[in-house]
């Protein structure tokens with residue numbers, strides 16, 4: 001009986017190794033993969049699905065076979081040429097999920113075959129991406145590859161805003177802008193999981209309805225209503241502890257009015273204007289307000305490692321077994337990246353857009 005068991009285990013192991021090594025051999029032999037590329041900056045139509053060289057693996061990196069990749073607004077700005085692309089990976093894509101298929105000599109934390117998601121310096125819009133192992137996290141149980149790919153960027157901003165630079169606890173009050181977007185929708189879910197009272201804003205009635213489905217306590221159309229009045233009324237004038245802002249100038253005065261004494265305005269993005277035209281100093285000084293910006297691109301290796309450890313410690317337990325907390329609006333194949341970017345550019349999405357590296361679709365853009 002024992003011998004039979006050992007034989008079965010050996011057969012399983014050998015067949016796994018054979019199929020795995022064949023994959024590796026083909027990969028090594030061809031040194032090619034599909035990726036979404038663009039020759040010059042411009043609108044969504046510049047995106048093409050093309051055969052390119054495999055990424056080169058550094059000693060501290062793992063090679064991930066990408067199963068899904070999250071679309072971020074930053075991808076659109078880089079494609080348009082109004083934002084600098086950072087990192088050695090020259091393709092778009094700042095977050096992905098997939099399976100580790102190879103490890104650099106010094107990468108030893110997660111074994112080959114691990115199902116992971118990762119925060120990237122670009123490169124996610126490709127079949128394979130090389131990433132420092134410190135930027136890789138195991139997928140919380142119960143989440144699909146699509147859901148896991150939608151998390152790393154949002155979770156980074158949320159962890160920094162709610163945990164590291166704040167210490168939000170039950171009954172704290174939070175105002176979240178862009179709440180129907182990728183970062184915003186997860187931020188609402190996490191804040192609610194922490195037991196906070198959430199004011200969520202969005203720019204259309206459809207998105208406001210979506211914010212209600214996220215469980216936001218108050219969903220406000222900021223284009224129709226002064227949200228600071230709603231905050232003042234619903235908090236008896238005490239205000240919110242934290243504002244997570246991606247709108248910028250248009251709402252800066254309302255944001256400052258909405259803050260409680262000692263509250264924090266955390267700026268992660270801006271919509272139309274790169275400058276604040278005016279700030280009501282009275283609201284700023286009298287309430288001991290803190291205003292801070294976050295740009296995860298500026299983080300060094302140690303800061304990013306700490307952030308990812310923090311995400312796994314503080315956010316993973318909330319997501320574990322709760323896949324409904326990650327809201328995916330649409331999935332497209334990599335070959336349909338143009339449609340995915342068009343959807344975000346039209347600003348019609350709710351939740352997250354995810355790309356899948358589907359090679360079984362016709363590739364009309366092949367050279």
Ligand SMILES: NC(=O)c1ccc[n+]([C@@H]2O[C@H](COP(=O)([O-])OP(=O)(O)OC[C@H]3O[C@@H](n4cnc5c(N)ncnc54)[C@H](OP(=O)(O)O)[C@@H]3O)[C@@H](O)[C@H]2O)c1
Nearest residue numbers: 072073178181182183202203246268269270271294295296
């Ligand atoms: N600081 C960082 O390190 C970092 C990293 C990643 C992302 N971000 C920022 O985080 C924010 C959210 O990103 P996301 O990927 O979740 O984007 P998203 O899905 O488009 O969500 C942003 C939401 O905010 C509003 N919005 C903000 N900026 C906009 C713009 N330029 N054009 C149109 N609508 C805009 C829209 O809501 P309404 O239609 O309701 O107004 C949209 O639903 C963005 O500002 C992005 O740049 C920052």
